[in-house]
Amino acid sequence: MRAIDIIRTKRDGQPLSPEAIQAFVSAAANGGWEDYQLTALLMAVWLRGMNPDETARFTKCMAESGKSYRWDDIPGPKVDKHSTGGVGDKTSLILAPLAACCGLVVPMMSGRGLGHSGGTLDKLEAIPGFRVGLSEDELRTALRTVGVGMIGQSAEVAPADRKLYMLRDATSTVESIPLITASILSKKLAEGIDSLVMDVKVGLGGFMKTLPDARALAKSIVSVGNANGVRTEAMITRMDAPLGRMVGNALEVQECIDALRGEAPVDITDLSVALAARMVEMGNKTDPAKALADVQKALKSGAGLEKFRKIIEQQGGDPRVIDDPKRLPQAPHRHILTANRPGVVHGLEAFNIGIAATMLGAGRAKAADHVDHAVGVRVLATVGSTVREGDGILEVHYSDPAKLKTALPLLEKAINIGDGNVTPENLVVEEIKP
Numbered sequence: 017m018r019a020i021d022i023i024r025t026k027r028d029g030q031p032l033s034p035e036a037i038q039a040f041v042s043a044a045a046n047g048g049w050e051d052y053q054l055t056a057l058l059m060a061v062w063l064r065g066m067n068p069d070e071t072a073r074f075t076k077c078m079a080e081s082g083k084s085y086r087w088d089d090i091p092g093p094k095v096d097k098h099s100t101g102g103v104g105d106k107t108s109l110i111l112a113p114l115a116a117c118c119g120l121v122v123p124m125m126s127g128r129g130l131g132h133s134g135g136t137l138d139k140l141e142a143i144p145g146f147r148v149g150l151s152e153d154e155l156r157t158a159l160r161t162v163g164v165g166m167i168g169q170s171a172e173v174a175p176a177d178r179k180l181y182m183l184r185d186a187t188s189t190v191e192s193i194p195l196i197t198a199s200i201l202s203k204k205l206a207e208g209i210d211s212l213v214m215d216v217k218v219g220l221g222g223f224m225k226t227l228p229d230a231r232a233l234a235k236s237i238v239s240v241g242n243a244n245g246v247r248t249e250a251m252i253t254r255m256d257a258p259l260g261r262m263v264g265n266a267l268e269v270q271e272c273i274d275a276l277r278g279e280a281p282v283d284i285t286d287l288s289v290a291l292a293a294r295m296v297e298m299g300n301k302t303d304p305a306k307a308l309a310d311v312q313k314a315l316k317s318g319a320g321l322e323k324f325r326k327i328i329e330q331q332g333g334d335p336r337v338i339d340d341p342k343r344l345p346q347a348p349h350r351h352i353l354t355a356n357r358p359g360v361v362h363g364l365e366a367f368n369i370g371i372a373a374t375m376l377g378a379g380r381a382k383a384a385d386h387v388d389h390a391v392g393v394r395v396l397a398t399v400g401s402t403v404r405e406g407d408g409i410l411e412v413h414y415s416d417p418a419k420l421k422t423a424l425p426l427l428e429k430a431i432n433i434g435d436g437n438v439t440p441e442n443l444v445v446e447e448i449k450p
């Protein structure tokens with residue numbers, strides 16, 4: 017099939033045939049079309065959309081464009097959680113050990129920080145020695161012995177997505193529900209999982225800023241995941257302020273250890289427990305109350321913390337960070353932003369805090385940038401706190417004074433102090449089932 021005919025079909029708002037979709041995905045993975053033809057079709061999809069059947073077929077072809085893992089030889093339900101990304105979103109490191117304690121096998125393939133949002137791989141690499149580049153054999157051993165393997169996407173997995181994501185990033189075609197659905201799920205289908213819980217973030221610090229957009233993405237992911245044989249459910253969760261109190265790689269690992277000790281803020285702990293419980297409910301086919309009780313037991317007994325220690329050890333990291341978090345990278349300097357008036361913290365804008373953390377070195381502006389695992393931001397006064405003038409609101413952990421200077425205006429802008437009480441809203445906004 018000729019590229020020009022396929023592009024014209026979508027340009028004119030017609031659905032693409034399965035053969036046309038296969039031709040497009042093969043060209044993205046193996047060459048055969050010029051980049052301008054691939055991007056013309058991406059733009060046509062961005063403008064015209066895809067129907068659910070097209071999106072499901074597109075996702076399947078993308079997943080099959082590369083390697084797929086199979087774990088049939090390992091007993092237990094294979095379940096993962098994936099988030100559309102946020103600021104301070106560290107739930108993976110808390111829920112994976114808890115889910116494994118409840119009998120699940122969690123083959124988790126994650127990404128690096130993107131734009132203002134952090135990435136699980138960068139957080140894990142803050143742990144001295146931790147390796148995210150496991151071979152398939154090493155991953156199999158980790159899943160068999162510990163129940164969790166946390167890895168990055170290798171070049172062999174969904175190569176069509178790798179190519180198309182790069183083109184989307186450069187041509188303003190990222191924010192499209194069929195394209196996002198296929199991109200996320202192609203990698204999840206390749207993981208060899210039976211069930212998936214999607215955490216779709218909504219709000220100022222999320223990919224989707226409004227509830228209707230988040231709902232549309234969640235419904236698309238749930239429908240396409242199930243159409244491709246992976247039981248998929250979604251939770252739409254709020255991302256207006258950072259989750260927990262820590263933003264930045266080593267700081268977030270420290271908060272995960274605190275959470276597994278039962279000593280972290282309630283928002284991050286409750287969300288991680290809720291997501292883990294949903295994984296357990298789907299994987300073990302139990303009722304919601306039993307799934308929640310099992311996860312809470314794993315947390316309260318300390319089993320989750322011990323499992324995290326084993327995961328770190330299994331992947332070459334220094335397990336002593338569990339008892340001595342000072343072994344995590346520490347930034348040499350601190351700067352405190354204080355309240356410029358008395359009042360109540362009405363908002364801590366996640367997007368600006370996320371960008372500021374990236375500017376400090378916690379994330380990358382370009383793929384090749386070096387990440388400084390030690391830097392970040394600690395929230396001293398959460399949304400809803402009453403403060404006096406001069407009270408500390410954000411504590412910046414930094415290495416380079418020049419980077420602090422560029423990040424400070426964004427952090428100042430992120431703080432919103434007003435009059436009158438605010439009650440922090442429930443993080444879980446809605447649940448989407450097939």
Ligand code: URA
Pocket residue numbers: 100181190195196197199200
């Ligand atoms: N994450 C992905 O992997 N792909 C997208 O398109 C968006 C977020």
